[in-house]
Amino acid sequence: MGQTADKKGTISVMAVLTQAYKQGLFCSWPLSNERYDLIIDNGKKMFRVQVKGTSIQDKRRWKISTTTYDNTNFTVYAQKYIKNKNRRRTKAYSENEIDFIIAHIIPLNIFYIVPVKELNGAKGFNVVPNNPKTKNRYEKFSFRKIKYGSLR
16 A cells, blocks of 8 residues: 555654754644644754655656645635646745755655755755766755754
């Protein structure tokens, strides 16, 4: 039986929590439905983090979605969704909503800690882990184990 998106998301959030706790960071998550999954606290500052897990590989690239459902006008959204289930409205995360996206490549257990401002409104990005020849701009955010230098 395959994993649902919710199960994959839970796997990735737990992997991020495990690594953060190992490094002495404090983590919590909101009780209400927010745009971020976690709050990571380094003792001086708190960061809103959205975790995105993926198992989708295209050739050697892994695809990371950096969107969320746009529920700003729920009535219009619901009407469009009911008419055409394949056309969900999505939007990119903004600096007003989150500080970082932590992308988790589930099969490789590799993490990318990307400041949301680096995404420039993109709805996704691709990464090619373990390839020293890649010129992908997101590779500088890759960590085998999460190192929160950018969160310190």
